[in-house]
Amino acid sequence: MLAIDYGADGTVVIAGRLDAAQSPVAQSFLDRVDGIVTLDCADLEYVSSAGLGVLLKTQKRLQASSGKLRLVSVNRHLRDIFQYSGFDQIFEIEPAR
Amino acid sequence: MTEHRSFRRSFSSLAEIFAFTADFFARHGVDAGLLPTVDFTLEELFTNMVKYSPAGDVHVRIDMATAPGGVEVALTDYDVERFDVTQAPDANINLPLEQCRPGGLGLHLIRRLVDSMDYEYSSDERRSRITFRKTTAGRRDPGTVAAAGGGNARD
Numbered sequence: 439m440l441a442i443d444y445g446a447d448g449t450v451v452i453a454g455r456l457d458a459a460q461s462p463v464a465q466s467f468l469d470r471v472d473g474i475v476t477l478d479c480a481d482l483e484y485v486s487s488a489g490l491g492v493l494l495k496t497q498k499r500l501q502a503s504s505g506k507l508r509l510v511s512v513n514r515h516l517r518d519i520f521q522y523s524g525f526d527q528i529f530e531i532e533p534a535r
Numbered sequence: 536m537t538e539h540r541s542f543r544r545s546f547s548s549l550a551e552i553f554a555f556t557a558d559f560f561a562r563h564g565v566d567a568g569l570l571p572t573v574d575f576t577l578e579e580l581f582t583n584m585v586k587y588s589p590a591g592d593v594h595v596r597i598d599m600a601t602a603p604g605g606v607e608v609a610l611t612d613y614d615v616e617r618f619d620v621t622q623a624p625d626a627n628i629n630l631p632l633e634q635c636r637p638g639g640l641g642l643h644l645i646r647r648l649v650d651s652m653d654y655e656y657s658s659d660e661r662r663s664r665i666t667f668r669k670t671t672a673g674r675r676d677p678g679t680v681a682a683a684g685g686g687n688a689r690d
Contacts, residue, residue, distance in 0.1 A: 455553070458582045459546045484571055486578045487641035494635055501632060515571040522647050523640050524628030 442467045445478060449510075453481035456489030464489065468496040473505045480511035480534060490523055497528060506530065536563060536601050541594035544585045552577055552597065559599045559606075569605055569669050572648045579641035580610050580620065580665055588615040605650075605670030612663045617656045620665055621646070649673070 440460035445451040450471060456464055468475075475496075485493075497507045510532040512520070517533060520526050540555055542548040553574055560570050577597065584595050596611040625646075626639035646652060650673030655664045 457549050457553075457578055459549045484574060486575055486582075487644065488578075488582070490640055498632060498635075518648075519575070519644065522628075522644050523626075524630075524635075527629075528632050528635065 440464060449476040449478045451478045451481070453483075455484040456482060456492065457484065457486045458488035461488040461492050465492045465495065468492060468507075469499075471496070472500070472503070474508065475500065475505065476508045476510055478511055479509055479513070479516060482513070482516065485516055485519060487523075490519070490525065493525070493529070508532070511535070537598055538600075539596055539598040541596045542581070543594055544588070544592075546582060546585060549578060549581070552581060555597065556599065563601050565601065565606055566604070566671050569671065573606060573608060573669050576645040576649055576667055576669070577608065577610070579645050580667075583620070583641065584610065584612045584615070584663075587618070588612055602668055602670060604672050605668065607666065607668045609664055609666040614661050615663050616661075617658075617663065619654045619656070621652050621654045 440452070440454040440456055440463050442450065442452045442464050450467070452464065454460070477493075493507065493509075500506050508530045509520075511534045512531050513534050517526075517531065520529065520531060525531075538559060542552055556570060556573055556577065559565070560567060560573075581595060581597075593613045598609040598611070600607045620642055623642045624639075626643040628640075628643070645667070649667045649669050652665065652667040655666075656662070657664075
């Protein structure tokens, strides 16, 4: 399952598994954000290429209006996926501590 | 030790597939660090089968077997055309943002994440079988893999 919502500090918190079945949930939420958005991935366990598509679409839309999507607290598995896909050149990524 | 299950051709089967892999890993003591890559690879291959194969009611079979230091997994699809996933071109991951598209990333990624991947096709039975292996010995550092150009027809 996937959960996505605003956190107390205004970041967007995403948790669970961003797979092909759950991507529409994430896309629906991210279609409504604007500006510079921090996505807290501390509890995001998994992302597939369908999930990468959601992040890519959001980044394109935000950057077109001088915004961007920042990914923070990204775990090792997700960093590998982002690096292999070239997303580390497209997104500002902050690893998990 | 080999186990198999068949799954309905739907994205909604992903939760059942992930439950199957997690249960197999736990019961057979497979390194849990391999599970995200196995799930990722299964999802990419399974969703490709769902999207591109016309046979609506035929289930996809998944076999899982323990292997030294990991697992070997096979997906078998029935009544389908030949499509060798091992020969699909890489995605171009060096494009500027405005030219990037998500299509093609899936196969590009899984070929880098698993130890090996093989494709078999039976023309007589119109049966497609993809087998991949993931072990602790086969882990690679993403930074050591060179990016490649090209484009993909499939995810």
